[in-house]
Amino acid sequence: MRNHRAHYFGNEEKPRIEIIPMIDIMMFLLVFFMLVMLKMIQGTGLKLELPQSSTATQLNTVDVTVGVEKDGELHLDRNDISAPQLTARLKDMEATKQVNVTIAGDKGVEYETIIKTMDLVRSAGIGSVALATDAQ
Template identity: 65%
Template sequence: MRNHRSHYLGGEEKARIEIIPMIDIMMFLLVFFMLATLKMIQGTGIKLDLPQSSTAEQLQQTVKVSIGVTKNDQLYLDAKEITPEALSAHLQGLVHDSKKVDVAIAGDEGTSYKNIVKVMDLVRAAGISSVALATNPTT
Protein backbone atom coordinates (compact mmCIF):
# COMPACT_ATOMS: atom_id res chain seq x y z
CA MET A 1 0.00 0.00 0.00
CA ARG A 2 2.84 2.33 0.74
CA ASN A 3 4.35 1.99 -2.75
CA HIS A 4 0.99 2.70 -4.32
CA ARG A 5 0.58 5.89 -2.31
CA SER A 6 4.09 7.21 -3.12
CA HIS A 7 3.19 6.99 -6.79
CA TYR A 8 0.44 9.56 -6.28
CA LEU A 9 2.36 11.84 -3.94
CA GLY A 10 5.54 12.57 -5.80
CA GLY A 11 6.49 9.87 -8.22
CA GLU A 12 4.55 11.26 -11.17
CA GLU A 13 6.23 13.00 -14.08
CA LYS A 14 5.77 16.77 -14.35
CA ALA A 15 4.18 18.29 -17.45
CA ARG A 16 6.65 19.77 -19.93
CA ILE A 17 6.20 22.53 -22.44
CA GLU A 18 7.95 21.80 -25.72
CA ILE A 19 9.27 25.06 -27.16
CA ILE A 20 11.04 23.73 -30.27
CA PRO A 21 7.82 23.45 -32.34
CA MET A 22 6.78 26.88 -31.08
CA ILE A 23 10.11 28.36 -32.28
CA ASP A 24 9.60 26.73 -35.69
CA ILE A 25 6.14 28.24 -36.00
CA MET A 26 7.38 31.69 -34.93
CA MET A 27 10.18 31.59 -37.53
CA PHE A 28 7.68 30.59 -40.22
CA LEU A 29 5.42 33.50 -39.23
CA LEU A 30 8.35 35.91 -39.23
CA VAL A 31 9.40 34.90 -42.75
CA PHE A 32 5.79 35.00 -43.96
CA PHE A 33 5.19 38.52 -42.64
CA MET A 34 8.54 39.78 -43.93
CA LEU A 35 7.72 38.57 -47.46
CA ALA A 36 4.19 39.96 -47.23
CA THR A 37 5.56 43.33 -46.10
CA LEU A 38 8.04 43.46 -48.99
CA LYS A 39 5.19 42.97 -51.45
CA MET A 40 3.11 45.67 -49.74
CA ILE A 41 5.77 48.38 -49.78
CA GLN A 42 5.44 49.08 -53.51
CA GLY A 43 1.67 49.41 -53.66
CA THR A 44 1.10 50.32 -50.00
CA GLY A 45 -1.08 47.22 -49.74
CA ILE A 46 -4.34 49.13 -50.23
CA LYS A 47 -6.38 49.02 -53.43
CA LEU A 48 -8.04 52.32 -54.11
CA ASP A 49 -10.26 53.62 -56.86
CA LEU A 50 -8.91 57.12 -57.32
CA PRO A 51 -11.13 59.90 -58.65
CA GLN A 52 -10.44 61.13 -62.17
CA SER A 53 -9.14 64.59 -63.03
CA SER A 54 -8.77 66.28 -66.39
CA THR A 55 -5.83 68.41 -65.20
CA ALA A 56 -3.86 65.63 -63.51
CA GLU A 57 -0.14 65.39 -64.18
CA GLN A 58 1.85 62.22 -64.00
CA LEU A 59 4.47 62.16 -61.24
CA GLN A 60 8.03 62.15 -62.44
CA GLN A 61 9.66 58.84 -61.65
CA THR A 62 13.34 58.58 -60.88
CA VAL A 63 15.29 55.85 -62.64
CA LYS A 64 18.43 54.66 -60.84
CA VAL A 65 21.21 53.28 -63.03
CA SER A 66 24.44 51.63 -61.93
CA ILE A 67 27.45 51.66 -64.28
CA GLY A 68 30.52 49.58 -63.50
CA VAL A 69 33.99 50.24 -64.93
CA THR A 70 36.67 47.54 -64.68
CA LYS A 71 40.45 47.80 -64.90
CA ASN A 72 40.26 46.42 -68.46
CA ASP A 73 38.03 49.29 -69.72
CA GLN A 74 34.93 47.10 -69.75
CA LEU A 75 31.61 48.77 -68.96
CA TYR A 76 28.74 47.11 -67.12
CA LEU A 77 25.21 48.46 -66.95
CA ASP A 78 23.34 46.91 -64.02
CA ALA A 79 25.74 43.91 -64.02
CA LYS A 80 25.53 43.30 -67.81
CA GLU A 81 28.45 44.07 -70.10
CA ILE A 82 27.74 46.92 -72.53
CA THR A 83 29.61 48.95 -75.14
CA PRO A 84 30.04 52.72 -74.76
CA GLU A 85 27.79 53.36 -77.78
CA ALA A 86 25.02 51.12 -76.44
CA LEU A 87 25.37 52.74 -73.00
CA SER A 88 25.00 56.22 -74.47
CA ALA A 89 21.93 55.16 -76.48
CA HIS A 90 20.38 53.48 -73.43
CA LEU A 91 20.92 56.53 -71.22
CA GLN A 92 19.45 58.88 -73.84
CA GLY A 93 16.41 56.60 -74.08
CA LEU A 94 15.97 56.71 -70.29
CA VAL A 95 16.22 60.51 -70.25
CA HIS A 96 13.68 60.74 -73.06
CA ASP A 97 11.24 58.39 -71.27
CA SER A 98 11.43 59.51 -67.63
CA LYS A 99 13.36 62.81 -67.63
CA LYS A 100 14.87 62.07 -64.13
CA VAL A 101 17.77 59.61 -64.08
CA ASP A 102 20.25 59.09 -61.23
CA VAL A 103 23.52 57.41 -62.21
CA ALA A 104 26.03 55.77 -59.88
CA ILE A 105 29.44 54.98 -61.38
CA ALA A 106 31.34 52.19 -59.64
CA GLY A 107 34.96 52.07 -60.75
CA ASP A 108 37.27 49.20 -59.93
CA GLU A 109 40.05 50.24 -57.56
CA GLY A 110 42.71 49.91 -60.25
CA THR A 111 40.71 51.74 -62.94
CA SER A 112 42.41 54.79 -64.40
CA TYR A 113 40.93 58.21 -63.80
CA LYS A 114 40.70 58.68 -67.57
CA ASN A 115 38.21 55.78 -67.90
CA ILE A 116 35.97 57.19 -65.16
CA VAL A 117 35.98 60.61 -66.83
CA LYS A 118 35.04 59.00 -70.18
CA VAL A 119 32.02 57.36 -68.56
CA MET A 120 31.07 60.63 -66.86
CA ASP A 121 31.25 62.37 -70.24
CA LEU A 122 28.93 59.72 -71.74
CA VAL A 123 26.47 60.25 -68.90
CA ARG A 124 26.53 64.04 -69.16
CA ALA A 125 26.26 63.91 -72.96
CA ALA A 126 23.01 61.97 -72.49
CA GLY A 127 21.64 64.92 -70.50
CA ILE A 128 22.01 63.47 -67.00
CA SER A 129 23.35 65.80 -64.33
CA SER A 130 22.80 63.56 -61.29
CA VAL A 131 26.01 61.49 -61.19
CA ALA A 132 27.55 59.84 -58.13
CA LEU A 133 30.73 57.81 -57.65
CA ALA A 134 30.26 54.63 -55.64
CA THR A 135 32.77 53.88 -52.87
CA ASN A 136 33.09 51.55 -49.89
CA PRO A 137 32.99 53.19 -46.46
CA THR A 138 36.20 53.07 -44.45
CA THR A 139 36.13 51.03 -41.29
Template identity: 55%
Template sequence: MARKTNYLGHEEKARIEIIPMIDVMMFLLVFFVLIMIEMIQGAGITLDLPQSSSQDPIESVTLNIGVSVDGGLYVDGQLIDDQQLSSRLTDMKGTGKLDVVIAGDRGSHYESIVHAMDLVRGAGVSAIGLATQK
Protein backbone atom coordinates in the same frame (compact mmCIF):
# COMPACT_ATOMS: atom_id res chain seq x y z
CA MET B 1 -10.44 37.04 -16.45
CA ALA B 2 -12.50 34.21 -17.78
CA ARG B 3 -11.75 30.75 -16.48
CA LYS B 4 -12.60 27.50 -18.18
CA THR B 5 -13.65 24.37 -16.40
CA ASN B 6 -12.67 21.06 -17.90
CA TYR B 7 -14.73 17.86 -17.59
CA LEU B 8 -13.06 16.87 -14.29
CA GLY B 9 -14.05 20.15 -12.65
CA HIS B 10 -10.56 21.71 -12.54
CA GLU B 11 -10.25 25.32 -13.58
CA GLU B 12 -7.77 26.30 -16.29
CA LYS B 13 -6.30 29.77 -16.65
CA ALA B 14 -6.33 31.46 -20.05
CA ARG B 15 -2.90 31.47 -21.66
CA ILE B 16 -1.24 33.13 -24.61
CA GLU B 17 -0.04 30.81 -27.34
CA ILE B 18 3.45 31.94 -28.37
CA ILE B 19 4.07 29.55 -31.31
CA PRO B 20 1.68 31.32 -33.76
CA MET B 21 3.21 34.66 -32.78
CA ILE B 22 6.69 33.34 -33.58
CA ASP B 23 5.42 32.10 -36.96
CA VAL B 24 4.06 35.52 -37.81
CA MET B 25 7.30 37.23 -36.75
CA MET B 26 9.37 34.86 -38.90
CA PHE B 27 7.09 35.53 -41.87
CA LEU B 28 7.54 39.29 -41.42
CA LEU B 29 11.30 38.92 -41.08
CA VAL B 30 11.56 36.92 -44.32
CA PHE B 31 9.26 39.39 -46.09
CA PHE B 32 11.37 42.42 -45.13
CA VAL B 33 14.66 40.68 -45.96
CA LEU B 34 13.40 39.82 -49.44
CA ILE B 35 12.15 43.37 -49.98
CA MET B 36 15.49 44.83 -48.87
CA ILE B 37 17.39 42.54 -51.24
CA GLU B 38 15.30 43.89 -54.12
CA MET B 39 15.84 47.48 -52.99
CA ILE B 40 19.61 47.24 -52.81
CA GLN B 41 20.91 48.19 -56.20
CA GLY B 42 24.33 47.19 -57.38
CA ALA B 43 26.37 47.15 -60.50
CA GLY B 44 26.09 43.34 -60.64
CA ILE B 45 29.84 42.80 -60.48
CA THR B 46 32.22 42.68 -57.56
CA LEU B 47 34.08 45.95 -57.24
CA ASP B 48 36.59 47.10 -54.66
CA LEU B 49 35.35 50.66 -54.16
CA PRO B 50 37.67 53.39 -52.90
CA GLN B 51 36.94 54.90 -49.50
CA SER B 52 35.73 58.41 -48.78
CA SER B 53 35.19 60.27 -45.53
CA SER B 54 32.81 62.85 -47.05
CA GLN B 55 30.01 61.08 -48.83
CA ASP B 56 26.35 61.91 -49.24
CA PRO B 57 23.79 59.20 -49.93
CA ILE B 58 21.76 59.52 -53.12
CA GLU B 59 18.08 59.01 -52.42
CA SER B 60 16.85 57.83 -55.83
CA VAL B 61 19.20 55.85 -58.03
CA THR B 62 17.96 54.74 -61.38
CA LEU B 63 21.04 53.35 -63.12
CA ASN B 64 24.33 52.01 -61.77
CA ILE B 65 27.34 51.77 -64.05
CA GLY B 66 30.29 49.65 -62.94
CA VAL B 67 33.80 50.31 -64.24
CA SER B 68 36.14 47.34 -63.87
CA VAL B 69 39.93 47.37 -63.58
CA ASP B 70 40.34 46.69 -67.31
CA GLY B 71 38.03 49.61 -68.21
CA GLY B 72 34.96 47.53 -69.04
CA LEU B 73 31.54 49.10 -68.43
CA TYR B 74 28.89 47.01 -66.71
CA VAL B 75 25.16 47.69 -66.33
CA ASP B 76 23.04 45.14 -64.43
CA GLY B 77 25.98 42.74 -64.38
CA GLN B 78 26.26 42.71 -68.19
CA LEU B 79 29.28 43.99 -70.09
CA ILE B 80 28.13 46.84 -72.31
CA ASP B 81 29.92 48.89 -74.96
CA ASP B 82 29.89 52.67 -75.34
CA GLN B 83 27.21 52.84 -78.02
CA GLN B 84 24.84 50.51 -76.15
CA LEU B 85 25.30 52.55 -72.96
CA SER B 86 24.64 55.83 -74.78
CA SER B 87 21.47 54.52 -76.41
CA ARG B 88 20.22 53.04 -73.13
CA LEU B 89 20.85 56.32 -71.30
CA THR B 90 19.06 58.27 -74.04
CA ASP B 91 16.06 55.93 -73.83
CA MET B 92 15.93 56.16 -70.04
CA LYS B 93 16.36 59.95 -70.12
CA GLY B 94 13.19 60.18 -72.21
CA THR B 95 11.12 58.50 -69.47
CA GLY B 96 11.82 61.19 -66.87
CA LYS B 97 14.43 62.18 -64.26
CA LEU B 98 17.49 59.98 -64.42
CA ASP B 99 20.14 59.63 -61.73
CA VAL B 100 23.33 57.72 -62.53
CA VAL B 101 25.91 56.30 -60.12
CA ILE B 102 29.32 55.26 -61.42
CA ALA B 103 31.04 52.62 -59.30
CA GLY B 104 34.69 52.41 -60.27
CA ASP B 105 36.92 49.64 -58.97
CA ARG B 106 39.78 50.79 -56.75
CA GLY B 107 42.30 49.66 -59.37
CA SER B 108 40.51 51.17 -62.36
CA HIS B 109 42.16 54.00 -64.25
CA TYR B 110 40.92 57.52 -63.75
CA GLU B 111 40.60 57.79 -67.52
CA SER B 112 38.04 54.96 -67.59
CA ILE B 113 35.84 56.66 -64.98
CA VAL B 114 36.05 60.01 -66.80
CA HIS B 115 35.16 58.22 -70.04
CA ALA B 116 32.05 56.77 -68.38
CA MET B 117 31.13 60.23 -67.08
CA ASP B 118 31.56 61.67 -70.57
CA LEU B 119 29.21 59.05 -71.99
CA VAL B 120 26.61 59.85 -69.34
CA ARG B 121 26.90 63.61 -69.90
CA GLY B 122 26.79 63.08 -73.66
CA ALA B 123 23.39 61.43 -73.23
CA GLY B 124 22.12 64.56 -71.49
CA VAL B 125 22.22 63.32 -67.89
CA SER B 126 23.59 65.80 -65.38
CA ALA B 127 22.87 63.96 -62.10
CA ILE B 128 25.98 61.80 -61.73
CA GLY B 129 27.33 60.33 -58.51
CA LEU B 130 30.44 58.29 -57.70
CA ALA B 131 30.07 55.24 -55.44
CA THR B 132 32.46 54.87 -52.51
CA GLN B 133 32.76 52.86 -49.33
CA LYS B 134 32.58 54.45 -45.90
Protein backbone atom coordinates in the same frame (compact mmCIF):
# COMPACT_ATOMS: atom_id res chain seq x y z
CA MET C 1 8.87 -7.20 3.90
CA ARG C 2 7.68 -4.29 1.94
CA ASN C 3 10.04 -1.94 0.13
CA HIS C 4 9.36 1.69 1.09
CA ARG C 5 11.17 3.10 -1.95
CA ALA C 6 8.70 1.57 -4.34
CA HIS C 7 5.95 3.47 -2.60
CA TYR C 8 7.63 6.87 -3.19
CA PHE C 9 8.43 6.23 -6.84
CA GLY C 10 4.88 5.23 -7.65
CA ASN C 11 3.36 8.53 -6.51
CA GLU C 12 5.58 10.83 -8.59
CA GLU C 13 3.95 12.87 -11.32
CA LYS C 14 5.25 12.43 -14.82
CA PRO C 15 7.17 15.47 -16.13
CA ARG C 16 5.23 17.62 -18.57
CA ILE C 17 6.12 20.44 -20.88
CA GLU C 18 4.51 23.77 -20.12
CA ILE C 19 3.70 25.42 -23.45
CA ILE C 20 2.03 28.62 -22.22
CA PRO C 21 5.29 30.36 -21.13
CA MET C 22 6.83 29.43 -24.49
CA ILE C 23 3.87 31.03 -26.30
CA ASP C 24 4.31 34.19 -24.20
CA ILE C 25 7.98 34.41 -25.14
CA MET C 26 7.23 33.90 -28.85
CA MET C 27 4.58 36.63 -28.79
CA PHE C 28 7.02 39.00 -27.07
CA LEU C 29 9.67 38.31 -29.73
CA LEU C 30 7.15 38.79 -32.53
CA VAL C 31 6.04 42.18 -31.18
CA PHE C 32 9.64 43.22 -30.55
CA PHE C 33 10.77 42.44 -34.11
CA MET C 34 7.70 44.09 -35.63
CA LEU C 35 8.42 47.32 -33.74
CA VAL C 36 12.09 47.22 -34.71
CA MET C 37 11.21 46.75 -38.39
CA LEU C 38 8.78 49.66 -38.32
CA LYS C 39 11.53 51.91 -36.98
CA MET C 40 13.98 50.71 -39.64
CA ILE C 41 11.68 51.34 -42.60
CA GLN C 42 10.93 55.03 -42.90
CA GLY C 43 7.30 56.04 -43.14
CA THR C 44 5.73 52.60 -42.90
CA GLY C 45 2.70 52.12 -40.78
CA LEU C 46 1.66 55.74 -41.12
CA LYS C 47 -1.61 56.61 -42.77
CA LEU C 48 -1.20 60.07 -44.15
CA GLU C 49 -3.77 62.14 -45.94
CA LEU C 50 -1.75 64.35 -48.22
CA PRO C 51 -2.97 67.81 -49.16
CA GLN C 52 -4.14 68.42 -52.73
CA SER C 53 -2.24 70.58 -55.21
CA SER C 54 -3.33 71.77 -58.63
CA THR C 55 0.28 72.11 -59.84
CA ALA C 56 1.56 68.75 -58.60
CA THR C 57 3.66 66.69 -60.99
CA GLN C 58 4.67 63.08 -60.70
CA LEU C 59 8.37 62.43 -60.29
CA ASN C 60 9.52 59.94 -62.87
CA THR C 61 13.04 59.02 -61.88
CA VAL C 62 15.05 55.87 -62.30
CA ASP C 63 18.37 55.03 -60.62
CA VAL C 64 20.97 53.27 -62.78
CA THR C 65 24.38 51.91 -61.81
CA VAL C 66 27.20 51.77 -64.34
CA GLY C 67 30.05 49.46 -63.35
CA VAL C 68 33.60 50.08 -64.56
CA GLU C 69 36.23 47.34 -64.32
CA LYS C 70 40.02 47.73 -64.21
CA ASP C 71 40.33 46.87 -67.90
CA GLY C 72 37.79 49.58 -68.80
CA GLU C 73 34.91 47.18 -69.43
CA LEU C 74 31.49 48.75 -68.74
CA HIS C 75 28.45 47.13 -67.16
CA LEU C 76 24.89 48.44 -67.08
CA ASP C 77 22.64 46.65 -64.61
CA ARG C 78 25.18 43.79 -64.37
CA ASN C 79 25.26 43.26 -68.15
CA ASP C 80 28.31 43.93 -70.33
CA ILE C 81 27.83 46.96 -72.58
CA SER C 82 29.99 48.98 -74.98
CA ALA C 83 30.45 52.75 -74.73
CA PRO C 84 28.15 53.61 -77.71
CA GLN C 85 25.48 51.19 -76.47
CA LEU C 86 25.66 52.73 -72.99
CA THR C 87 25.09 56.23 -74.35
CA ALA C 88 22.20 55.04 -76.55
CA ARG C 89 20.51 53.15 -73.66
CA LEU C 90 20.85 56.11 -71.31
CA LYS C 91 19.41 58.46 -73.98
CA ASP C 92 16.41 56.15 -74.37
CA MET C 93 15.89 56.04 -70.61
CA GLU C 94 16.26 59.81 -70.25
CA ALA C 95 13.60 60.35 -72.93
CA THR C 96 10.90 58.83 -70.71
CA LYS C 97 12.15 59.45 -67.16
CA GLN C 98 14.76 61.42 -65.28
CA VAL C 99 17.78 59.18 -64.82
CA ASN C 100 20.16 59.30 -61.86
CA VAL C 101 23.40 57.47 -62.66
CA THR C 102 25.85 56.07 -60.13
CA ILE C 103 29.25 55.06 -61.43
CA ALA C 104 30.77 52.18 -59.46
CA GLY C 105 34.41 51.86 -60.38
CA ASP C 106 36.61 48.97 -59.35
CA LYS C 107 39.34 49.87 -56.85
CA GLY C 108 42.16 49.82 -59.40
CA VAL C 109 40.38 51.71 -62.20
CA GLU C 110 42.34 54.62 -63.62
CA TYR C 111 40.97 58.07 -62.96
CA GLU C 112 40.88 58.78 -66.69
CA THR C 113 38.55 55.80 -67.26
CA ILE C 114 36.10 57.14 -64.67
CA ILE C 115 36.15 60.58 -66.32
CA LYS C 116 35.52 59.02 -69.75
CA THR C 117 32.56 57.11 -68.30
CA MET C 118 31.21 60.33 -66.79
CA ASP C 119 31.55 61.98 -70.21
CA LEU C 120 29.58 59.11 -71.80
CA VAL C 121 26.81 59.57 -69.24
CA ARG C 122 26.72 63.35 -69.69
CA SER C 123 26.71 63.00 -73.48
CA ALA C 124 23.42 61.11 -73.06
CA GLY C 125 21.96 64.28 -71.53
CA ILE C 126 22.12 63.14 -67.91
CA GLY C 127 23.28 65.69 -65.37
CA SER C 128 22.80 63.66 -62.20
CA VAL C 129 25.96 61.57 -61.84
CA ALA C 130 27.37 60.16 -58.60
CA LEU C 131 30.39 58.03 -57.75
CA ALA C 132 29.91 54.97 -55.54
CA THR C 133 32.30 54.40 -52.64
CA ASP C 134 32.49 52.05 -49.69
CA ALA C 135 32.10 53.39 -46.15
CA GLN C 136 35.13 52.84 -43.91
